[in-house]
Amino acid sequence: MTVIAGMSCHFPGAEGLDAYWRLIKANQSAIETPPSRRDELVRQIDELKIPIWGGYISHEDTFDADRFQIPQREVDCMDPQQKLVLTHACRALEDAGLSADALKGGRVGVFVGAMANDLAYLKWNDLPKVEAANVTGNGLCLIANRLSYELDLHGPSMTVDTACSSSLVAVHQAVRALRDRECDLVLVAGVNVILSALLQKFYQMAGVGSPDGYCRSFSADANGIGRSEGIGVLVLCREQDLPSARQRGYAVVGGSRVNHGGQSSRFTAPNIQAQVALLREAYAEAGIQPHDVAYVEGHGTGTRQGDRMEIKALQEVFDGRESACALGAVKSLIGHTEAASGMAGLIKVALMLHHGYMPASAYADTPAPLLDAASPIQLIPDARPLSPRQVYHMGVSAFGLGGTNAHVVLASHRAA
Numbered sequence: 001m002t003v004i005a006g007m008s009c010h011f012p013g014a015e016g017l018d019a020y021w022r023l024i025k026a027n028q029s030a031i032e033t034p035p036s037r038r039d040e041l042v043r044q045i046d047e048l049k050i051p052i053w054g055g056y057i058s059h060e061d062t063f064d065a066d067r068f069q070i071p072q073r074e075v076d077c078m079d080p081q082q083k084l085v086l087t088h089a090c091r092a093l094e095d096a097g098l099s100a101d102a103l104k105g106g107r108v109g110v111f112v113g114a115m116a117n118d119l120a121y122l123k124w125n126d127l128p129k130v131e132a133a134n135v136t137g138n139g140l141c142l143i144a145n146r147l148s149y150e151l152d153l154h155g156p157s158m159t160v161d162t163a164c165s166s167s168l169v170a171v172h173q174a175v176r177a178l179r180d181r182e183c184d185l186v187l188v189a190g191v192n193v194i195l196s197a198l199l200q201k202f203y204q205m206a207g208v209g210s211p212d213g214y215c216r217s218f219s220a221d222a223n224g225i226g227r228s229e230g231i232g233v234l235v236l237c238r239e240q241d242l243p244s245a246r247q248r249g250y251a252v253v254g255g256s257r258v259n260h261g262g263q264s265s266r267f268t269a270p271n272i273q274a275q276v277a278l279l280r281e282a283y284a285e286a287g288i289q290p291h292d293v294a295y296v297e298g299h300g301t302g303t304r305q306g307d308r309m310e311i312k313a314l315q316e317v318f319d320g321r322e323s324a325c326a327l328g329a330v331k332s333l334i335g336h337t338e339a340a341s342g343m344a345g346l347i348k349v350a351l352m353l354h355h356g357y358m359p360a361s362a363y364a365d366t367p368a369p370l371l372d373a374a375s376p377i378q379l380i381p382d383a384r385p386l387s388p389r390q391v392y393h394m395g396v397s398a399f400g401l402g403g404t405n406a407h408v409v410l411a412s413h414r415a416a
Contacts (some may be wrong), residue, residue, distance in 0.1 A: 003249035006096025006235035008088040012055035012334045044197035053213025055228025055335030081191045084231040092233040097245025109155030109183035111174040112144040113167030115339035118195035155183030168342030168398040168406035172256040186236040190343030192229045208303045217300030217329035219363035228335025232343035250350040254409040255286030261403040275313035286409040295394040297345040300329030311370045318376040326380045332362035342398030356386040
């Protein structure tokens with residue numbers, strides 16, 4: 001049994017687990033304009049005349065270099081995503097009651113979901129001026145490798161890029177590394193930082209960009225993707241290896257599956273039957289039936305086609321239930337964190353199980369037309385307490401732009 005022993009995060013409007021949980025419980029939107037220091041991003045957005053609102057974090061480039069004894073010249077060349085992963089990996093270990101120093105030389109794996117490096121795109125295109133630190137500070141593979149190096153961790157170490165499903169695929173790979181005993185502990189991260197308007201422009205050109213920066217997931221008013229950024233890190237271990245400082249994990253990873261949609265109507269379009277197969281296989285691996293699932297954290301990008309196809313797939317999987325399964329998506333509050341989006345959803349669900357509380361779904365008052373009274377899956381208008389004596393099963397979905405789908409099943413750990 002794989003247990004979430006520790007977590008750390010920084011998402012829009014919420015630095016740290018407590019702040020993130022408060023934002024989720026309050027159904028509070030964190031969409032705003034970029035920080036003023038993102039001058040190049042603001043310049044590009046203004047020049048391209050595309051929407052500026054989105055989900056942004058503070059302190060994306062704040063970093064305690066002395067803690068890792070990294071020279072300042074090298075720090076200046078580092079992708080902020082490397083800095084965020086290093087910082088929050090240490091915080092997640094502390095949350096689990098572990099010391100980074102005590103893990104040195106250990107069989108600890110590192111799996112990171114990431115898909116873009118805006119710093120390299122903006123700054124390192126003048127080859128005569130490129131230094132070695134520009135390379136080691138930026139390649140996607142080096143986000144994971146840097147963490148393994150700095151903490152002297154000897155388990156598998158890799159960055160996974162499957163676009164928007166990257167961090168859930170990283171969780172899937174991490175769980176299997178634990179099961180196969182390639183490592184005894186795993187750090188899993190999802191990270192995304194917006195320094196360039198490249199993807200904003202792509203979303204607008206593809207006709208899937210929100211005109212106002214909001215993701216209205218599963219709403220009748222859904223009008224596209226609002227970009228966002230953030231970092232989330234998990235510490236995973238086998239139940240028997242749960243640190244003594246933590247009596248109970250946040251949640252159990254009951255099962256996970258990854259597949260690809262194959263051919264669909266176009267390269268970036270989802271495939272309903274691939275999503276159906278994915279969920280059914282994930283629940284079978286977890287040893288449960290669809291009627292056992294209390295809640296699904298949907299991918300919910302807020303695009304009309306994407307949400308419609310996801311709802312249809314969920315309705316096929318959950319058809320025949322006596323009571324509807326609850327549905328939600330944290331993108332409605334913080335936007336689409338892209339490579340970190342699966343991690344944002346997974347941490348939300350882990351906190352729900354940990355605190356015994358199911359928050360109301362955003363936009364429950366304006367559900368998509370498919371979410372009518374007969375639908376076996378529904379946005380919920382009111383928050384619900386969860387019984388401490390019952391084991392709950394909840395699913396988390398993430399679907400990548402290129403067709404790679406992931407679904408992870410979490411369950412309560414040690415119900416009273």
